[in-house]
Amino acid sequence: MRQLFPHPLLTVGLVAMWLMLTRFSLGNLLIGTVIALVAGWAMGALQPSRVRIRRWDLVLRLAVIVPWDILKSNAAVAWSIMTNGHGGTRQSGFVRIPLTLRSSAGLGMLSIIITATPGTAWLEHDQDSGLLLLHVFDLREGSDWTAFIRDRYEAPLLEIFR
Structure with missing residues (x-):
């Protein structure tokens, strides 16, 4: 499951943003999900270092x-x-x-x-x-x-x- 959704919050956030910017329909939901998945995989490939907030x-x-x-x-x-x-x-x-x-x-x-x-x-x-x-x-x-x-x-x- 982690390989399909390497960054689940990013994926959900992008789908939500896509649906807010477009009218909700099954087609827009599908397109937004595909875009969010690709963006999540791209972000996973970048392997950003974890940020540790101390204060x-x-x-x-x-x-x-x-x-x-x-x-x-x-x-x-x-x-x-x-x-x-x-x-x-x-x-x-x-x-x-x-x-x-x-x-x-x-x-x-x-x-x-x-x-x-x-x-x-x-x-x-x-x-x-x-x-x-x-x-x-x-x-x-x-x-x-x-x-x-x-x-x-x-x-x-x-x-x-x-």
Whole structure:
């Protein structure tokens, strides 16, 4: 049974998503099941490593902090655009941030957090040196971005995926 459904939650989730996106019919159920089975087999062939979460309390903390930061950033970017950069002083730029985080799951979460936040974009990460290249829409204090990313996101992710 495990070979037919190597990732049962993924398979069920994909079938459910397919049926939500299409009208329910026997044909759509069949097509969705075939697609979900193929995706499950493909995921099984990739053999992803298991992620071990060490601190669930920090996961819940990030689940509150990140949406709040996204809302604040939305407001800041909208205000900056509407006021032409606070009187024309808006300056975009790049920031290099040294990261100590090496876990692929942690880096993946950090990239999602940064990219989902308006006004920032994860551009490049050098695995050897741990340097992250970040583009910031309104770069006022470059050194503050290093401390912000390190303290607000990287530190909890280091504990979660230690």
